[in-house]
Amino acid sequence: xxxxxxxxxxxxxxxxxxxxxxxxxxxxxxxxxxxxxxxxxxxxxxxxxxxxxxxxxxxxxxxxxxxxxxxxxxxxxxxxxxxxxxxxxxxxxxxxxxxxxxxxxxxxxxxxxxxxxxxxxxxxxxxxxxxxxxxxxxx
Amino acid sequence: xxxxxxxxxxxxxxxxxxxxxxxxxxxxxxxxxxxxxxxxxxxxxxxxxxxxxxxxxxxxxxxxxxxxxxxxxxxxxxxxxxxxxxxxxxxxxxxxxxxxxxxxxxxxxxxxxxxxxxxxx
Numbered sequence: 001x002x003x004x005x006x007x008x009x010x011x012x013x014x015x016x017x018x019x020x021x022x023x024x025x026x027x028x029x030x031x032x033x034x035x036x037x038x039x040x041x042x043x044x045x046x047x048x049x050x051x052x053x054x055x056x057x058x059x060x061x062x063x064x065x066x067x068x069x070x071x072x073x074x075x076x077x078x079x080x081x082x083x084x085x086x087x088x089x090x091x092x093x094x095x096x097x098x099x100x101x102x103x104x105x106x107x108x109x110x111x112x113x114x115x116x117x118x119x120x121x122x123x124x125x126x127x128x129x130x131x132x133x134x135x136x137x138x139x
Numbered sequence: 140x141x142x143x144x145x146x147x148x149x150x151x152x153x154x155x156x157x158x159x160x161x162x163x164x165x166x167x168x169x170x171x172x173x174x175x176x177x178x179x180x181x182x183x184x185x186x187x188x189x190x191x192x193x194x195x196x197x198x199x200x201x202x203x204x205x206x207x208x209x210x211x212x213x214x215x216x217x218x219x220x221x222x223x224x225x226x227x228x229x230x231x232x233x234x235x236x237x238x239x240x241x242x243x244x245x246x247x248x249x250x251x252x253x254x255x256x257x258x259x260x
Contacts, residue, residue, distance in 0.1 A: 055171035082154035
């Protein structure tokens, strides 16, 4: 279980192994993200120009289930890795009990909302066939 | 200490971009016109400059992450941590320069005020 020090009273009792899990999670997800993010950056900014990553480009890409699964894994790992980082940020720098509680709650809500928004976008995307064809933006 | 501070700042910056990126990708749900409009935004030369800061943050965070894992899991990791920090900085720069050139290339003609068929917005 995750126990967060509220700043009131004594520190939470040890015996929670969430911090150990978190420590390993940063490293394991980081190792996977290292490969996935660099592949993603290469595809979107080097082998293709950003002006060619249009709706038609995404439609062609997402006709293959592999890229939807790839992007969902990227979303999940990057968001949980990043939000765990934000949690440690708040834990380190916010001292006031009330502010800690609010910021931790907002962070948890942000994680949920952005995870759901990304997942829904990935799952529900059905390309409009009229938009297929030329991929680069007109100049 | 600098490696630690850069790691935090780059991580926070990447997380901020991730939020923006999830929102801009969600424009897919509103059809091709809306989505392509959001792609147009990323085509502006000033946004291309901003994406360079994303690239440098990602590269540093990735390479320094490897350094952190080396310190944690490699027996001689802490002995060479300083040398590895230097390697992280060099590697970040070496990978960044060609990528930055490729990203800015479509906007370079606009920046130098030269008429060109692929000039940006």
